[in-house]
Amino acid sequence: MRAFILPTGNEILEGIVLDLDAPELMRQIVAAWPDAEVTRVCPIVDEEDSIFRKICDAAETDPDLIVLIGGSGGGHRFSSTLGKDYTHTALVRYLDEYSAREIYGKNGHMWSKLVCGRKGNTLVINVPGPFEEAKAAMQACLKGMLSGAGVEDISKAMAQAVFEKYPTGAASLA
């Protein structure tokens, strides 16, 4: 198992916020595959082109897994003071085929878009930035990978795991 973890966000890059997600994701991968080689790249600024290029760079070495962290919501499109969320748009641009789930609040704003796809031998996913949601999404993804699940099932399981982190999320997704 070789994996790349790509944190995104100016606040992570500048050290304003500690990157707690990447170590947690790395811990989970190593727990699942003790012989794993996991690379955490330098955090990426919130620009679609920068994120896209980093995905391409990581994919060049044909890893088993690429995980992007953060930037999965509507962000700046609803609040000018929030960060710019471009991770999902960069992923959609990169992947030829993918499965995606978008979770909206009842006010019509997108809270999170999770994208899961495969290109060559590499599974490419994103997880939300909030720690509990990132942790849950990753657990669901790894469980799916270990059981041999396909992209569609992994995508669905990740969305279910994130949905359950909202107070309303006790009910299962259809």
Next chain:
Amino acid sequence: MAEEYIIAYADKSVLKISGLSVKGMSTTQVEKVLQDKLQTIVRVIGVTGESIEMDVYNADPEKIRRNADGVIDALALAEGITVSDLTKVSCSDKIVPVEWKDIPDKPVSDCLRERWIKRG
């Protein structure tokens, strides 16, 4: 492959604390401190060097506004955060379900599908 759209019917407000100095903040610690204070689920959704924005679920916004000093005192205990006399708390009203008549029939931003759009 599938593209699914899911609606989360959760009550939330956005709590913003500005006039801070933030460096090396732990989001999990801040969430825990404020969850203990407000007795509800809190998620950090945006941070700059001067402010923190959070989703607060199932809370009374007016109660939070009245307890602003207590919120700031609690936050001051978290690592990586320095409060000052300029620190202030603002809390939006709870989100409300969008009405059909208010749903736009074309994208309102440069990114499609990040807000409901009428179809057909």
